[in-house]
Amino acid sequence: xxxxxxxxxxMLGGSTVLLFIGMPVALTFxxxxxxxxxxxxxxxxxxxxxARSSVSSVTAFSLxxxxxxxxxxxxxxxxGLALKVIEGxxxxxxxxxxxxxxxxxVAGTVFSAISGSTIxxxxxxxxxxxxVMLARGYHPTIAAGPIMAIGAVDMLIPPSALTVLxxxxxxxxxxxxxxxxxxxxxxxxxAFVAWIVIRVSISPQLAPIDQDDSAQHRGWxxxxxxxxxxxxxxxxxxxVVGALAAGWATPTECAALGxxxxxxxxxxxxxxxxxxxxxxxxxxxxxxxxxxxxxxGATTFAxxxxxxxxxxxxxxxxTGQGLSTNMIVVGMMLMLIFLGIFxxxxxxxxxxxPIFMPIVQALGIDPIWFGVMFLICxxxxxxLPPHGLLLMTMRGVAPPSVTMGHIFMAVVPYVAMSLILxxxxxxIPAIATWLPQLIG
Numbered sequence: 001x002x003x004x005x006x007x008x009x010x011m012l013g014g015s016t017v018l019l020f021i022g023m024p025v026a027l028t029f030x031x032x033x034x035x036x037x038x039x040x041x042x043x044x045x046x047x048x049x050x051a052r053s054s055v056s057s058v059t060a061f062s063l064x065x066x067x068x069x070x071x072x073x074x075x076x077x078x079x080g081l082a083l084k085v086i087e088g089x090x091x092x093x094x095x096x097x098x099x100x101x102x103x104x105x106v107a108g109t110v111f112s113a114i115s116g117s118t119i120x121x122x123x124x125x126x127x128x129x130x131x132v133m134l135a136r137g138y139h140p141t142i143a144a145g146p147i148m149a150i151g152a153v154d155m156l157i158p159p160s161a162l163t164v165l166x167x168x169x170x171x172x173x174x175x176x177x178x179x180x181x182x183x184x185x186x187x188x189x190x191a192f193v194a195w196i197v198i199r200v201s202i203s204p205q206l207a208p209i210d211q212d213d214s215a216q217h218r219g220w221x222x223x224x225x226x227x228x229x230x231x232x233x234x235x236x237x238x239x240v241v242g243a244l245a246a247g248w249a250t251p252t253e254c255a256a257l258g259x260x261x262x263x264x265x266x267x268x269x270x271x272x273x274x275x276x277x278x279x280x281x282x283x284x285x286x287x288x289x290x291x292x293x294x295x296x297g298a299t300t301f302a303x304x305x306x307x308x309x310x311x312x313x314x315x316x317x318x319t320g321q322g323l324s325t326n327m328i329v330v331g332m333m334l335m336l337i338f339l340g341i342f343x344x345x346x347x348x349x350x351x352x353x354p355i356f357m358p359i360v361q362a363l364g365i366d367p368i369w370f371g372v373m374f375l376i377c378x379x380x381x382x383x384l385p386p387h388g389l390l391l392m393t394m395r396g397v398a399p400p401s402v403t404m405g406h407i408f409m410a411v412v413p414y415v416a417m418s419l420i421l422x423x424x425x426x427x428i429p430a431i432a433t434w435l436p437q438l439i440g
Contacts, residue, residue, distance in 0.1 A: 007040065007313075010032075010035070010036070010039075011305055014035070015301070015350075028297070029297030029350060030297045032301065033297060033304060036304040036308065037300075039308075040308040053303055054296045063165075064255065064256075065164045066288055066292070067288035068255035068256055069160065069255050070284045070287050071281075072258050072262045073111070073121070074279070074280035074281075074283045075266055075276070075277075075280045076114060078279045078283075079271035079272060079276045080271055080276075081233065084225060085111070085230050086103070086125075087229075088225030088226045088228070088229050089103055089107045089110065090103045091223075091226070092226055097197050098207040100129065100132065100133045100136065100138065101142055101200075102193055104147050105146045105150045105189060105196065106189075108121055108125055108154070108189075109153065109186075109189045111125075111154070112156075112157040113157055113234060113237035114159070114234070114237055118389075122393045122397075123393050123397055126393070126394050129143075130143055130144060130147060130397070130399070133207075134401065137208040138206070138207045139206040140402045140406035140410065141409050142199065142200065142207050143207075143410075144410040145413065145414055146192060146196060148410065149192055151382070151390050152379045152380075152390055153185050153192075155181075155382070156181035156184055156379060157182060158178040158179065158241055159240055159254075160178065160181065162346075162378065163181060164251065165346070165349065166349060166353075167371070170353050170374075171367075172367045172368065172370075172371045173367075174251045175244050175251050176368050178241075178251065179241065179435050179436050179439065180368050180371065180433065180436045181375055182241070183432070183435055184375075184431060188418065188421055191417045191421075192414065192417065195413055199413075229269075233265065235261070236265065240255070240257065240258040297350070305355075329365065329370070329373075333377055336348060337380055337384075339381070340382075341384050345382065349378075356374075366429060366433060368433050369429045372432035373422060373426065373432070376418060377422065379418060380415060380419070383414060391407050391411065394407055395407060
């Protein structure tokens, strides 16, 4: 076996084995990095270079949006504004089959536009709306499915911490990647609503006609929360994406604007208490610290792969097989979907990006198109049994009457719709690239 082949097996194979046996992601890559630096970068000098690279990887200015995007969602959750948004959406949606499930999708889409955390969206909607739907006779699959599915869409609609992370690790334009996910995310949300309405219309017993609480709200009472809370909250999305699209601000500046607008909004509603701020900051520090610790391992891992010759060797091997560009892209997407069954999204990025991105560059593949498909595959990974992160989140907040069997069955149609979207983006790249190209 060639020298680069041995390096590839050691670095990629070793990290994959450690992840599969349950070792924490950050510790997995740090351990492999230490071994790789010692073997391929000259022993002790290599370890010193590893330390310097690790520090520089987490002090990059381009990573600043991550904690700011996370903070936006944390502030909304801990100040209680999120609850007002749910109530405002619920008052507007009337006389629709599976009304509460539709409310969950619409409210989740609103949160996707203001929160950078998929887990937080799913946990909040699951703890608040799932018990209500079950109490009103909804089948567990029709109640739990939309909540998990729309939580995954959070990854596509900006602001999204994982999108910033993907752009940072891959070298793809973060601003274009953020905007590129808007159209696919909205398409999925509309598809989810259509599926719920059609499914419940065919089988009304899945979601009995509930007592429409919005019926008691007429005239201004029905619209007051929409104009008082939902629209002002959505204006945060307008601030972030508008400034980004117009070129008035960088992704970091947009994230800062969004965080400031969120805190200002909470202050106007007199909901920004010291306790809420402390809880939001604590949650933000925990999530951001974990992500940055993982970035530390991922960046140096890619550097050692390149230094050992494994990256270049793998690229030459794959591009020399005579496969068409489309076949190679399909192979990469299938690998991502397979990995999504077993490992989390950050692990998927760290295992594949050091190999995929040199291939993307060598073949001249549109990085925005590829990046959006990568995001869809990661979104699929959140929902794929048996270890999908949002499946575990739902299990944690669901009542005992909702079994893992219910949860697995609930996500099947939404996984199918996500696969259809992935195929559509593959055959019609404009779905992902039109909006970034439109704004230049």
